[in-house]
Amino acid sequence: MALLIGRYEYTLDGKNRLAIPPKFRAALREEKGRSLFLTSGLDGCLYLFLPSRWRRLVDEDFASFSLPDKEEERAFKRKFFSEAEEMTPDAAGRILVPQYLKEHAGLRGPLLVLGAGRRAEIWDRDRWNAYDQSKVAPAYEKAAKRLEI
Amino acid sequence: MALLIGRYEYTLDGKNRLAIPPKFRAALREEKGRSLFLTSGLDGCLYLFLPSRWRRLVDEDFASFSLPDKEEERAFKRKFFSEAEEMTPDAAGRILVPQYLKEHAGLRGPLLVLGAGRRAEIWDRDRWNAYDQSKVAPAYEKAAKRLEI
DNA sequence: TATACTGTGGGACATTGTGGGAAAAAGTAG
DNA sequence: CTACTTTTTCCCACAATGTCCCACAGTATA
Numbered sequence: 001m002a003l004l005i006g007r008y009e010y011t012l013d014g015k016n017r018l019a020i021p022p023k024f025r026a027a028l029r030e031e032k033g034r035s036l037f038l039t040s041g042l043d044g045c046l047y048l049f050l051p052s053r054w055r056r057l058v059d060e061d062f063a064s065f066s067l068p069d070k071e072e073e074r075a076f077k078r079k080f081f082s083e084a085e086e087m088t089p090d091a092a093g094r095i096l097v098p099q100y101l102k103e104h105a106g107l108r109g110p111l112l113v114l115g116a117g118r119r120a121e122i123w124d125r126d127r128w129n130a131y132d133q134s135k136v137a138p139a140y141e142k143a144a145k146r147l148e149i
Numbered sequence: 150m151a152l153l154i155g156r157y158e159y160t161l162d163g164k165n166r167l168a169i170p171p172k173f174r175a176a177l178r179e180e181k182g183r184s185l186f187l188t189s190g191l192d193g194c195l196y197l198f199l200p201s202r203w204r205r206l207v208d209e210d211f212a213s214f215s216l217p218d219k220e221e222e223r224a225f226k227r228k229f230f231s232e233a234e235e236m237t238p239d240a241a242g243r244i245l246v247p248q249y250l251k252e253h254a255g256l257r258g259p260l261l262v263l264g265a266g267r268r269a270e271i272w273d274r275d276r277w278n279a280y281d282q283s284k285v286a287p288a289y290e291k292a293a294k295r296l297e298i
Numbered sequence: 299t300a301t302a303c304t305g306t307g308g309g310a311c312a313t314t315g316t317g318g319g320a321a322a323a324a325g326t327a328g
Numbered sequence: 329c330t331a332c333t334t335t336t337t338c339c340c341a342c343a344a345t346g347t348c349c350c351a352c353a354g355t356a357t358a
Contacts, residue, residue, distance in 0.1 A: 010305075015346085019305060042293055058152065061296055067288075074191065075285040076292040078270065082263035084154040091349070092305080100156055119298070159315075164336090168315055240339070241315075 001052045002027040005115035009125070012107055017094040021113055024048075024120060025093050036095060040083040040104045043135075044127055046097075048113075048120040097122075150201045151176040154264035158274065161256055166243040170262055173197075173269060174242050184237040185244060188229065189253045192284075193276055195246075197262075197269040246271075 008021040020028075020036070028036060033051030041047035049057065062080075067073040083104070087095040097107065110125040123131075157170040169177075169185070177185065182200030190196035198206065211229075216222040232253070236244040246256065259274040272280075 013306060014308090017306085022304075041298075042290060047298065057296075057298065061298075065292075065296060067292060069288075071192075071284070072288040072292070075280075075288045078263065078265055079281070079285045079289050080293075081152070081154045081266045082156045082261075082270075084264070086154065090347085094305090096346085098156070162316060163318090166316085171314070239337085243315090245336090 001050060001118065002030060003115070003117055004050075004120045005117075007115070008113045010111050010113060011109070012097060012102070012111060016097045016099070016102060017090075018097050018111065018113075018122070019092070019094050020089055022093070024113075024115075025089065028089070035086050035088040038085045038087050038095065038097070038101065038122075039080070040101060041121060043131060044105060044123075046101055046105045046122040048122060049118075053118050150199060150267065151179060152264070152266055153199075153269045154266075156264070157262045159260050159262060160258075161246060161251070161260060165246045165248070165251060166239075167246050167260065167262075167271070168241070168243050169238055171242070173262075173264075174238065177238070184235050186233060187236050187244065187246070187250065187271075188233040189250060190270060192280060193254060193272075195250055195254045195271040197271060198267075202267050 004024060004027065006021065006023060010019045012018055027050060028034070031051045035051065037049040037051070037054040039047045039049070062077075065073075067076070083101065085098055085101070089095050105122060106124045106127050107122070108124055108126075112123045112125050112128050114121045114123065114128075153173060153176065155170065155172060159168045161167055177183070177199060180200045184200065186198040186200070186203040188196045188198075211226075214222075216225065232250070234247060234250070238244050254271060255273045255276050256271070257273055257275075261272045261274050261277050263270045263272060263277075
């Protein structure tokens with residue numbers, strides 16, 4: 001599977017449509033399926049998966065996943081599946097962001113679509129900046145030093 | 150069998166009819182049978198199964214299911230079958246929710262139909278929100294990190 | 299400069315959610 | 329069994345939403 005990298009800035013139009021970066025569209029064309037999978041992510045963003053990654057997630061990771069507490073496991077699986085959507089980009093390469101996911105990620109103004117390796121992430125730009133300052137920047141320096149980049 | 154995912158908001162009309170999300174109807178059309186199976190679910194919701202999943206549940210999972218305490222097993226199976234209904238959507242894609250199931254799930258105001266993988270679930274929206282806050286949110290982050298999504 | 303592509307907007311059409319009425323079926327009382 | 333009432337099923341209606349298609353200005357590419 002292609003690695004998703006890069007940073008792209010878009011806006012949600014009046015109909016809650018979001019453009020997918022051309023490079024990610026190209027990656028999608030290389031895949032077997034035609035649709036992307038959009039879910040609510042951690043730290044207030046949305047996750048976007050290519051079909052191959054989504055299938056692996058569901059068929060392997062998820063199928064064998066269990067928690068000691070069955071009630072917790074049920075709760076997790078409920079949330080995971082109920083806040084996931086299969087979206088096929090329209091002719092202009094856009095997907096539709098459902099209202100509840102828009103709210104989850106606090107999408108108001110300009111958005112960022114970030115490559116994040118095996119997935120992409122969608123952030124409200126302001127929220128990303130705040131998160132970047134408070135969490136990413138400090139961690140990044142520390143980690144980069146350990147890696148000796 | 151198709152995975153059922155996504156979140157959809159509806160209301161029960163005056164005749165206790167509930168719309169089925171178009172995507173789930175499409176999944177039903179792919180199946181051999183024409184009807185959905187509705188049962189009382191855990192944690193105060195209703196479960197909704199596609200024909201193929203229901204058959205597997207009854208023929209395999211259920212047939213081989215046993216409890217050490219035979220009386221408990223009998224009680225469970227009684228409840229399971231007696232609170233299950235076979236519902237065929239009408240021309241507008243709605244099913245009829247029996248009174249006792251409506252009460253089991255506390256369906257009063259707006260409802261949610263949630264994709265939950267191999268089944269769908271029907272929740273009173275307020276009840277889901279309470280459940281989400283108290284059970285799902287705490288478990289979610291922990292589990293998502295373990296999965297390394 | 300010309301060409302292709304991208305991001306964004308908007309209109310036309312189809313589908314959906316929801317309500318209600320008529321017909322059929324089931325139940326009840328005499 | 330008959331006459332009447334209630335419930336259920338089926339069909340139609342329609343506003344509102346969603347989907348699909350085309351448009352166009354701006355940018356990058358050749």
